[in-house]
Amino acid sequence: MRVRKAIEIAGIVQGVGFRPYIYRLANETKLTGFITNTEAGVSIEVEGPPEAIAIFLSRLPKEVPPLARITNIAVTDHPSNHDEEFRILPSRAGERRRALISPDVAICEDCRRELFDPTDRRFRYPFINCTNCGPRYTIVRDIPYDRAKTSMAVFPLCPNCQREYDDPLDRRFHAQPNACWNCGPRVELWDGEGRRLESPDPIARTVELLAAGEIVAVKGLGGFHLAVDAMNEAAVARLRERKRRVEKPFAVMAANLECVEESCWLEEISRNLLQTAPHPIVLLQKKQPQRIAASVAPFNRDLGVFLPYTPLHYLLFAEKHFSALVMTSGNISEEPIAIDNREAVNRLRDIADYFLVHNREILLRCDDSVVRVEGRRPRQVRRSRGYVPAPVFLQEELPPVLAVGGELKNTVCLTRGREAFLSQHIGDLENLESYRFFESTVAGLERILEVEPKLLAYDLHPDYFSTRWALAKEGMDRVGVQHHHAHIASCMVENHLEGSVIGLALDGTGYGPDGNVWGGEVLVADYRDFQRLTHLDYVSMPGGAAAIVEPRRMAISYLFHHFGRDFWGLDIPFTRRLERHRTETFLRLIERGVNSPLTSSCGRLFDAVAALAGVREQVNYEAQAAIELEAALEGVSEDRRYPFAIRDASGGWVIDTRPLFLALVQDLREGVPAGVISRRFHLGLADVLVRAAELVRRRTGLARVCLSGGSYQNTFLLEHTSTHLEAEGFQVFTHAEVPCGDGGLSLGQALVAAHRRQL
Secondary structure, three states, rough: OOOOEEEEEEEOOOOOOHHHHHHHHHHHHOOOOEEEEEEEEEEEEEOOHHHHHHHHHHHHHOOOOOEEEEEEEEEEEEEOOOOOOOEEOOOOOOOOOOOEOOOOOOOOOHHHHHHHHOOOOOOOOOOOOOOOOOOOOOOOOOOOOHHHHEHHHHHHOOOHHHHHOOOOOOOOOOOOOOOOOOOOOOEEEEEEOEEEOOOOHHHHHHHHHHOOOOEEEEEOOOOOOEEEEEOOHHHHHHHHHHHHOOOOOOOEEOHHHHHHHHHHHOOOOHHHHHHHHOOEEEEEEEEEOOOHHHHOOOOEEEEEEOOOOOOHHHHOOOOOOOOOOEEEEEOOOOOOOOOOOOHHHHHHHOOOOOEEEEEOOOOOOOOEEEEEOOOOOEEEEEEOOOOOOEEEEEEEOOEEEEEEEOOOOOOOOEEEEEEEEEOOOOOOOOHHHHHHHHHHHHHHHHHHOOOOEEEEEEEOOOOOOOHHHHHOOOEEEEEEEEEHHHHHHHHHOOOOOOOOEEEEEEEEEEEEEOEEEEEEEEEEEEEOOEEEEEOOOEOOOOOOOOHHHHHHHHHHHHHHHHHHHHHHHHHOHHHHHHOOHHHHHHHHHHHHHOOOEEOOOOOOOHHHHHHOOOOOOOOOOOOHHHHHHHHHHOOOOOOOOOOOEEEEEEEEEEOOHHHHHHHHHHHOOOOOOHHHOOOOOOHHHHHHHHHHHHHHHHOOOOEEEEEEHHHHHHHHHHHHHHHHHHHHHOOOOOOOOOOOHHHHHHHHHHHHHHHHHHO
């Protein structure tokens, strides 16, 4: 007896070796039929004895290729047509596009072995790849994912590569970027003005230049890196000066795990994370003494480290001239990463001495992803290369929504059915290049997913570029979403929660409906609405946004808030350092309410404590004061905590910081070290947040708590708040798949907008 089954599979099943896998499985189980790519995934028909089909269906989801991800399998009966063999058919077009494109992934072990095998025809070929590795998302023009719709279309396959491409039993069957020395992309070395330099081996020459301390712009998968020898202090300092990046840490690419362990403390979970297919940058605690140049990550406890992920990277390290390279984004600070060769020369000629380029076009720019381990879980800090465009899967079908995120660490999100697609990291929308990247990312997602959104979600801040862009769009229904509501909704989505939760939303800046700057909020929220029940007490931000880059202003504001002008007589190191005339200017701004918005921001509270403790009075990158304040508590073990008060307010409560500052001032008078002050502050803040959650639980009966907002990138605060909440009987939900900061904001916006229009 013979039967036939039709099988429709959705997920990441194109360009990942899925069709040859099914071909081999069908032949092993002696079934006939076919498989074809569709614009929804893959379509399979198999025919044979019922027992063989049962084995086929049982094995199918268990033995998929490493990069495949099945999201749905539908099996139906089908009339027999008496096939004599199993075939791989050409891709089918004409349906609504539902296929998922694989992210770009690191070179696999098979290709790496061939790369360094002198007998292999791809020996030292810098673009070696197969169906298990290499570029995907960044070379795609359209789907179905076939070579003609990628940037590899301009490289006709040579006979040998074509044979591999056509052979279902070959590892490179339908590997769209497949190429070799005879038919594929090539590298060239250019000087600082973009002139090609004659060299029999441009990569070997690049290695010599890096070893000599030169800065080289290296074209990768999703854009250019700026590279220097990470052990060469003078070279790193020169890169920092030219890139105009005063103290913000650089990422370091280490030759191998052994080199990582020379510089950083490495646990098993971090070791495994470094070697996963995305090969993200992993934030690791430095060892001391440190071989990496001090100016790579000054005043920072952690180092952002990743391993080589392209063949070209491995070739740079092959001669062992260095064990680590700074590999920072190829841009001037705050601009998008460069992707085109001439664009790179035009934008980076004042930074790079040389350019190692290639002629495979990057169609979608994509920065490296950044991940850290907190609470034994990998958590996204910047979700980009290696993870995008894999979707976040939803509990329910949603209408097509475009959410455009915030102003900083911008991402956009597009929903399609039960899938939410977060874009790669776009960055801060502060210049024309970033705006163009934002617009091209929106257009690219809509094109590749073939989704025409009818609903547009945006942040309430009227001055955000993303908000102005959304309000200028015509023909779409628009929904404004409060910043911290979006944060909590994002955490709910990731954890597949329904109903209402208590949300602890802590960050630096978010526009409140009362016109003030929020950032230290305790909400009751669901996907449709929220209520703020508790918040940090309001203080002024003298000079507005200028207070963000000058934490001493927030310290002055808090002191004035709690002590008035008597703070001049507190006799602490901070007040002794103040310039009287300039400080009085800030005080007049506060008193008159001129350019001094009120804020409940947790980030600004961190700034004030960091400045008073002598950790950081002026910052050179976002959250620097908070990062260095957390680093200061390393090695301090006491359990004393600073007190906070909670007082009744209209409809809820306010967290009063006066007891904190009374205790802090006393410690400063007594010369208590900054590390002790930091620990007492962190423990006190975690404690009062739990007390606030308890008040909300008594009123509402809710016991599920979502922690979201950029302040939860603070490992100590996240772990201590979570542990304390759980000890009090709360269920605690945090971020891992998407960033807790503004990089995850668009996901929450999309869900809130969809529910407001559905209900």
